[in-house]
Amino acid sequence: MSLLLSILIWIIFGGISGLIASSLAGEGARINGWMNVGLGIIGAILGGVIFNLFGEPGVTGFNLYSFLVAIIGAILVLVIARLFSR
Numbered sequence: 001m002s003l004l005l006s007i008l009i010w011i012i013f014g015g016i017s018g019l020i021a022s023s024l025a026g027e028g029a030r031i032n033g034w035m036n037v038g039l040g041i042i043g044a045i046l047g048g049v050i051f052n053l054f055g056e057p058g059v060t061g062f063n064l065y066s067f068l069v070a071i072i073g074a075i076l077v078l079v080i081a082r083l084f085s086r
Contacts, residue, residue, distance in 0.1 A: 010041070010062075011037055011041075013040065013062060013067070013070070014036075014037045014038070014039075014040030014041035014043075014044060014070070015036050015037040015040055016040065017040040017043060017044065017067055017070035017071045017074055018035070018036035018037060018039035018040030018041075018043065018074050019036045019040070020071050020074075021039060021040070021043060021070075021071050021074030021075045021077075021078060022035075022036060022039060022074070022078065024071070024075060025075055025078040025079070039074050039077055039078065040070055040074050042073070042074070043070050043071065043073035043074025043075070043076070043077050044069065044070035044073055044074075046073040046074075046076055046077055047069040047070055047072050047073025047074070047076070048069060048073070050072075050073065050076070
C-alpha cells in the first residue's frame, strides 16, 4: 500500500472516530468535519500513549481495537478541551 493511500485511510479513520467521540460526548453539532478529523487523529495518539502507560497495546493498525482506542482518546481530548474552555 502506498504512503498516500495509508495517510488517506488514517484521515478517514480519524474522522470517523472523531465524529463518534464528539457525538458520544454531546459535542456533535458544534464540531465541524475537519475538527472531527483532527480530534480523531489526536485522540488516536493520546489513546495509544495512555494505553501504553497501562501496559496495553495502543493503536496497532487499522482494526476494531485501534478504533476503540482512538474513540476513547478523542473523548479524553474533548473532556480536556471542555476543562480549558470554561
